[in-house]
Amino acid sequence: MKKAIIKKLLRKFRKYIPTxxxxxxxxxxxAVFSLYIPRLFGDAVDRIIGKNGVDxxxxxxxxxxxxxxxxxxxxxxxxxxxxxxxxxFGIVADLRKEMFGKIQxxxxxxxxxxxxxxxxxxxxxxxxxxxxxxxxxxxQLFSGVCMIIGTLVFMLIANPTVSIVVIVLTPISxxxxxxxxxxxxxxxxxxxxxxxxQTAYVNEIIGDQKTVFAAGGRDETKTRFKELNExxxxxxxxxxxxxxxxxxxTRAVNAIVYAAVALTGAxxxxxxxxxxxxxxxxxxxxxxxxxxxxxxxxxMAELQxxxxxxxxxxxxxxxxxxxxxxxxxxxxxxxSVCIDHVSxxxxxxxxxxxxxxxxxxxxxxxxxxxxxxCGKTTLINLLxxxxxxxxxxxxxxxxxxxxxxxxxxxxxxxMVLQETWLRYGTVAENIALGCPDAGREKxxxxxxxxxxxxxxxxxxxxxxxxxxxxxxxxxxGQKQLLCIARVMxxxxxxxxxxEATSSVDTMTEKRIQKAFDELTEGKTSFIVAHRxxxxxxxxxxxxxxxxxxxxxxxxxxxxxxxxFYEHLxxxxxxxxxxx
Numbered sequence: 269m270k271k272a273i274i275k276k277l278l279r280k281f282r283k284y285i286p287t288x289x290x291x292x293x294x295x296x297x298x299a300v301f302s303l304y305i306p307r308l309f310g311d312a313v314d315r316i317i318g319k320n321g322v323d324x325x326x327x328x329x330x331x332x333x334x335x336x337x338x339x340x341x342x343x344x345x346x347x348x349x350x351x352x353x354x355x356x357f358g359i360v361a362d363l364r365k366e367m368f369g370k371i372q373x374x375x376x377x378x379x380x381x382x383x384x385x386x387x388x389x390x391x392x393x394x395x396x397x398x399x400x401x402x403x404x405x406x407x408q409l410f411s412g413v414c415m416i417i418g419t420l421v422f423m424l425i426a427n428p429t430v431s432i433v434v435i436v437l438t439p440i441s442x443x444x445x446x447x448x449x450x451x452x453x454x455x456x457x458x459x460x461x462x463x464x465x466q467t468a469y470v471n472e473i474i475g476d477q478k479t480v481f482a483a484g485g486r487d488e489t490k491t492r493f494k495e496l497n498e499x500x501x502x503x504x505x506x507x508x509x510x511x512x513x514x515x516x517x518t519r520a521v522n523a524i525v526y527a528a529v530a531l532t533g534a535x536x537x538x539x540x541x542x543x544x545x546x547x548x549x550x551x552x553x554x555x556x557x558x559x560x561x562x563x564x565x566x567x568m569a570e571l572q573x574x575x576x577x578x579x580x581x582x583x584x585x586x587x588x589x590x591x592x593x594x595x596x597x598x599x600x601x602x603x604s605v606c607i608d609h610v611s612x613x614x615x616x617x618x619x620x621x622x623x624x625x626x627x628x629x630x631x632x633x634x635x636x637x638x639x640x641x642c643g644k645t646t647l648i649n650l651l652x653x654x655x656x657x658x659x660x661x662x663x664x665x666x667x668x669x670x671x672x673x674x675x676x677x678x679x680x681x682x683m684v685l686q687e688t689w690l691r692y693g694t695v696a697e698n699i700a701l702g703c704p705d706a707g708r709e710k711x712x713x714x715x716x717x718x719x720x721x722x723x724x725x726x727x728x729x730x731x732x733x734x735x736x737x738x739x740x741x742x743x744x745g746q747k748q749l750l751c752i753a754r755v756m757x758x759x760x761x762x763x764x765x766x767e768a769t770s771s772v773d774t775m776t777e778k779r780i781q782k783a784f785d786e787l788t789e790g791k792t793s794f795i796v797a798h799r800x801x802x803x804x805x806x807x808x809x810x811x812x813x814x815x816x817x818x819x820x821x822x823x824x825x826x827x828x829x830x831x832f833y834e835h836l837x838x839x840x841x842x843x844x845x846x847x
Contacts (some may be wrong), residue, residue: 273578277402281362287355292410294348299414301341303422303556308334310426310549352407360399366585367391373589376654377614385468390584393467394460394577401574405567412560412567419557423550427542430550433528434557452568455507457576462500464580469496507573529554590674598665598672598680603630603761603792605651610660612650620646621815624660628792628808635795635803637836638812644796647812648764651794653677664762682760686767688747690739695724696731698739698750702758710757718753720746763793765802777802800837809833 278285312330315323368391371379379387423431469492533547542550605628612621621643628634636644649655650662653669662669669677682702690698699714700706706714711731715721723746727733739747755763765784781802784793797803804823811819811826811833819831826833 273575273582276582277578281359284355284359287351288406291348291351291355291407294344294351295407295411295414298341298344298348298411299418301337301344303415303418303553305334305337305341306549306552306556307422307426308337309552310543310545310547312545313548314543314545348407348411356399359402360395363395363399363581364391367395367581370585370587370589374587375590376649378587383468383471385471386464387584388471389464389467390580393463394580397460398574398577398581401570402578405570405574408567409571415560416557419553423553423557426546426550426553427533427536429541430529430532430536433532434525434554452507452510452572455503455510456573457579459500459503459507459573460576460580462496462503466493466496466500469493525557526551526554598667598676602665603680604628604663604665605762605792605794606661606663607647607650608661608663610650610657610662612646612655612658614646614655619815621650624815624817626810626817626820628794630792631790633788633793633795633805633807635797635806635809636812637797637800637803637809637833639836640798642812643815644812645766646815648683648766648794648796651764652681652683680761681764682755682758682762683764684748684752684755684766688739688744688751690735690742690747690750692735692737694729694732694734695727695750698735699731699753699757701754706757711753714753714757715750717756718749720749720753723749761791763788763791764796765793766796767798800840811836 308330312327312334315326315330371387420431420434423434530551533542533550536542537544537547607624607626610621610624611619613619624647626634636647638644646655650657651664651669653662653674656670664677665680691701696708696711699711703710708731712721715724715731724731724733735742739750742750763784785805795803795806800823803809806823808820809823809826810817811831813832819826819829819833821829827837
C-alpha cells in the first residue's frame with residue numbers, strides 16, 4: 269500500500285523534485301560540516317595535553333576552523349528550514365487546490381452520499397498532517413541518514429577497529445524500529461478516520477443547531493459527541509503509544525552502542541592504539557551516531573500518519589468524476605422542455621420515477637405538486653442534470669441534455685430553492701453572484717423586483733452591508749428574497765422555483781408572485797410547491813405520487829375531477845392553510 273502511495277506522490281509532485289534534490293544536497297553539506305567539528309575538538313584536546321605543553325598557535329587555527337564549520341552548518345540548517353517550509357506550504361496549497369477543484373467536478377450523487385465534514389477533514393486537517401508528516405519527516409529522515417553515514421565514515425577513518433563495534437550493533441536498532449513502525453500504520457489510519465467522523469458530526473450539529481435546540485436534542489448530541497471523542501482519544505492513544513515505543517527502544521540499543529564504543533576506545537587508548545583526543549572525538553561521534561536513530565524513530569511515527577492521511581486524500585482525488593461532456597451547446601433558446609419515457613432511481617432496487625412523459629412548451633408555466641417523497645425534487649435534479657436518467661431522454665431547447673455541456677444547460681436555468689444559500693460578502697455581491705459584471709443600478713432593480721429593496725435600505729450600510737456566513741442576521745424570509753433577486757438579475761430562459769416562497773408571509777408572497785409573473789412572462793417555468801396557493805395560475809399542474817404523474821391539468825380542471833389533487837387542496841383548506 270505504501271509503495272503505491274509513494275509512486276503516486278512522485279508522480280503528483282514532480283515539480284518539487286528539484287527542491288527535494290536541493291534539500292538532500294544541503295543535508296549532506298550540513299552533515300559534513302557539523303561532523304567535522306568533533307574531529308577538530310579531538311585535535312584540540314591532543315594539542316592541550318601534549319608532552320611539550322599547550323600549542324596555542326595550533327589551537328587558534330583549530331578554533332577558527334571550528335567557528336567556521338559551526339557558522340556554515342548553522343547557515344545551511346537555516347536555509348534548509350526555509351526551503352523545507354516553503355515546499356511544505358506549497359504542497360499543502362497544491363493539494364487543497366486540487367481537492368477543491370475535485371469537489372467542483374464530482375457528481376452531486378457523491379456529495380449527497382458522503383458527509384460534508386468528512387470531505388472538509390480531508391481537505392484541511394488530512395492535507396496539513398500529510399504535508400507536515402511527509403515533507404518534514406522526509407527531511408529529518410534524510411538528514412538523519414546523512415548523519416549516520418557521515419559519522420560512520422569519520423569513525424572508520426579515525427579507527428576502523430572500534431568502528432566495527434558500532435557497525436555490528438547498528439542492525440539491532442534498525443530492526444527494532446522497523447518492527448514497531450510496521451504495526452503503527454493501521455492505527456494511524458484508524459485515527460484519521462475517527463478524526464474525520466468527529467469533524468463531520470461537529471459540522472452537522474453546528475449547521476443544524478437551531479433544530480437541535482428546538483427538538484430538545486442537546487443531551488443526545490452531547491452523548492454522541494462524547495462517544496466519538498472517546499473513540500478518537502482511544503485510537504490516538506493507541507497510535508501514539510505504539511509509535512512511541514520506538515524511541516525508548518532505540519535509545520536503549522544506542523546506549524549499549526555508546527557504552528561499547530567507550531569501553532573499546534578506552535582499551536585502545538591504554539594499548540596505545542589511539543590518542544585521548546581521538547577517543548573524545550570517537551565518543552562525540554558515538555553520541556551523534558545514536559541521536560539520529562532517536563529522531564528517526566519519531567519521524568517514522570510522523571510518516572505513518574502522513575501515509576494514512578495520503579491514502580484518504582488519494583481515495584478522494586481518485587473518485588469518479590462527472591463523465592466528459594461533448595463540446596456542444598443547446599440547439600436553440602426557445603425554452604421548450606420534453607421528458608420522454610424517463611426512468612430513474614437513486615437505489616437500483618427501489619425505483620422512483622418510471623416511464624415519465626410530459627412536454628412543456630416555450631413560455632408555459634408548469635406546476636409540480638404532490639406529497640413528500642413523490643419525486644418532485646428528483647425531477648428538478650434530472651432537469652438540471654445533477655443526476656443522469658437511467659433510461660429515456662430529456663430535451664431542453666430541442667437538445668438532448670446528455671449531448672450538451674452542463675455549463676451551457678445550467679446557464680439557461682434560474683433556480684430558487686427552498687434552502688437559501690448566501691456567502692460571506694456584501695448584499696450587492698450576493699445578489700450579483702450569477703452576474704458579477706452587473707452594475708449597482710441593475711442590482712437595485714433586481715432587488716426592487718424581488719421586493720427586497722425596502723429591508724436592504726434599512727440595513728446599516730444598505731447594499732454594502734457585509735453578511736456573515738449563511739446570511740447571519742437576516743430572517744429566513746429576507747434571505748429568500750435575496751436569493752430571488754439573485755435569480756432575477758440573471759434573466760434566465762427557464763425558471764425553476766422549488767418552494768421558493770415557503771419562507772415568506774402571505775402578503776410578501778403575493779408581491780413576489782406578481783414579480784414572478786412579470787419575470788416568467790414568455791418564459792418556461794417550473795414551480796414545485798406544497799402550498800397550492802402558488803400554483804393556481806399555472807398553465808398545467810402535474811400531480812405526482814410515487815414517482816408517477818397521476819393527474820394533470822389546470823387548477824379548475826383538477827378540482828372538477830374530484831381526484832387526488834382536489835383531496836390535497838381540500839386538506840390544506842380544512843387545516844386553515846393559506847390557499
